[in-house]
Amino acid sequence: MDRHFSRRTGAAGLRGSTLLALAAATGLGAAAPAMAQTPQRGGTLIAAADTEPRNLNPAMVASNGVFYVSSKVIEPLAEMDYDEGLRPVLATGWEGSEDGLSITFTLREGVRWHDGEPFTSADVAFSAMEVWKPLQNLGRSIFANLEAVDTPDDLTAVFRFSEPTPVQLIENALPAVSAVLPRHLYEGTEIAENPLNAAPLGTGPFVFAEHRPGEFYRLTRNDDYWAEGLPYLDAIVQRVLPDAGAKAAALETGDIHLTAFSAVPLTDMARLDAIDGVSVIPGGYEGITYHITVEINHRREELANPLVRQALRHAIDTDFLVDVVFLGFATPSTGPVPSSAADFYTDDVPTYDFDPARAESLLDEAGYPRGADGTRFSLRLRPAPWFAQTRDTGDYVRQALQEVGIAVELVTADPGGHIRAVYTEHDFDLAIGSPVWRNDPAISTTILFRGGQPAGVPFANQYGYDDPEMNALIDAAATELDRDARVALYHDFQRKVAEDLPILNLVDFTFITVARDELQNVANNPRWATSSWADTWIAQ
């Protein structure tokens, strides 16, 4: 421990200081001078695998599990960067038109696909029109207004939109939604069934070599990579280790260099960090910050009352969640934009301190006094089952609400069952959710508040909350071309959320990487685990 914290403090616009504070608070990361070394070529990085998605095509499925493997093989137009904000990858530049109806991308010269064919604007046009817009889970909404992509020459792609589209939104979305596929291998095939979806072929620094289901993925160095001298590694192996305890043991023995996405339990972090040669690195995921929320079903008469929702917020101690559930690896939240997103965040919003007495008086005022048994009313709470922390938050919220006289019954299901119950059948009163902040409010945040979502859309407003003023704000920001005006609208949006409390944002967290110290350039961008690892190297 730990070169990472110290180096991060210089990073522009991001939460270096928060990380330091976190590190200090959790007793991790005594500062050590950063090692200035020249990168060394060679070596095989062995990481613990994440999930084994059925479809590894990031142009179709923008998810962490897919990117973790495929981002090394298939590249986006641009990637997130701590210093520059956005770093050009397959696109070297872009410019929006005055009317917001087109964006012109200049593409990188001399890039070749892994099969030797040249990369051109036709690949970008094909990917955008045939894959991102019609098929991708995020792209379907972001590119809904994309009408055509013109290719005046091999290195220019002009995106034409039917409605004014903010360049800022497209820029912020590029890292997640713009993975470019080889047109010559996809065109004319059934895209969803193409065998390359399981064995991706791209322009990236690593070539997909092998997947043995249940065992490992293996990627080898692309010797023909467009960036001179990169990548440093000869190969990447992602090894399937389903048991968290076994992952921690593998880090200790050096069988693996790395676990990403908080794959080892938070309770193991301090122990691992104390091991010589192993470091806990709580950074490199700011581009995919998770919120812990209480989702509220406004169809319940009690919960439709704003006073009750304010009471719920006052009854929950977010500091407790940070300290006990997250062991310090989280920050209390003020709303739907995390404080690490400096471009959009405002703290100028109404806040609700932890104040059970105030919660009780608000509930009395709302007309729900304690009954003879001390209970005001009872609710069914469904914690999302996918993180230990969502389940633990459920346990805590149950206790916290019982303190103020609301009886809570916990209902649990597996991921498929939870999704169906909450987002299609609305069979819940409260739920603990974990929506993702993806770098721009319009990507996966405003959908949690915009009314009019049909039942069945997951991770969206299935709450029965439909406020005209809120809808108008969201719609205005979606087409506002001026950056400052757009940001101002999102500040209003955050204030409106804090006033209405359609759902409760409790804390924000990002994942944690645990890595062996010989691994260099770890967590050096805000989407590190899901980025290309071209500049990652192993000190020998």
Place this chain on the structure above:
Amino acid sequence: MPWRFLGRRLQQAVPVLLIVAVGVFFLLEIAEGDAVDAYLAATGAGDAGLAAQLREQYGLTDTLATRFLTYATRLATLDLGHSVAFDRPVLEVIATRLPVTLMLMGSAILVSGALGVILGGLAGWRRGGPADLTITVTALILNAMPGFWLGLLAIILFAVKLRWLPLGGIGSIGADLSGLAAVLDTVRHLLLPVGTLALTYLALYVRLMRAAMIEAADSGWTLAARARGLPERGIVLRHMARPALLPVVTMLGLQAGAMLGGSVVIETVFAIPGLGRLSFEAVTQRDLPLLAGILLAGTLVVVVVNILIDLLYRRLDPRVGDGVRATERRP
């Protein structure tokens, strides 16, 4: 060869399979959410159009009756279909996993059976002595330990502290091994998981063997053998151990099924790509075709193992011959 008997065994397996197949369909049907819900949970975003598109693609939009009919027809024609979760043919998915589980399960059963016979035999022969006490108590303690915990302890000791054995997987990744080296590599990787499984099941065989040995020791034929002045060694092996093996062999067959399911935990701890983990994934992904395929494969394995056991039984017990129903003579 007892072909008639084999045929009868296979016939008996058919209703079992039918009940299991129908059960699987309706249990998954009762579970909240379908394959698309499970998929959307994993990908973290999606819209209503995407969900509808996927349901269409997976054939989930049909009525319950139609879907059951499709499922039943497929099973009847032994068409295992396409796995939703893995996006590959079910047969292919299972074919890569089944040998691994068989290897793990087979070795574990054999090791725990063999050890159980030896230790249980010893304990029964020296009933009440210090060996009996040590063996019985140790086996019970091992039996009471959860498999995953014992497995993790084994990893900490042999893989982390001593560094003698690899901590998971079924082979060295990237090592291009062949012949003896490849076999040794597999053996090294399987030592801990097989050992863990075998130890947790050991108590069963020790107890069975011990009890049967004691019963045999008190039997008339052993008394007669003693009266005839036969050497002790012959009495223990021929007159006590051999009949005592019968219940152990029966139990080995019964355990085959349990071990197939029991290895989910061990497969997870030791990162072994076997059927146990696969079935867990199939359930969480609501992958009906895959789950049905796994159950068929599992049932098939259990049936085959039991046929083998029955054949073995005929060799061990001279009273069971052709034309005599083996099952009727089981203790």
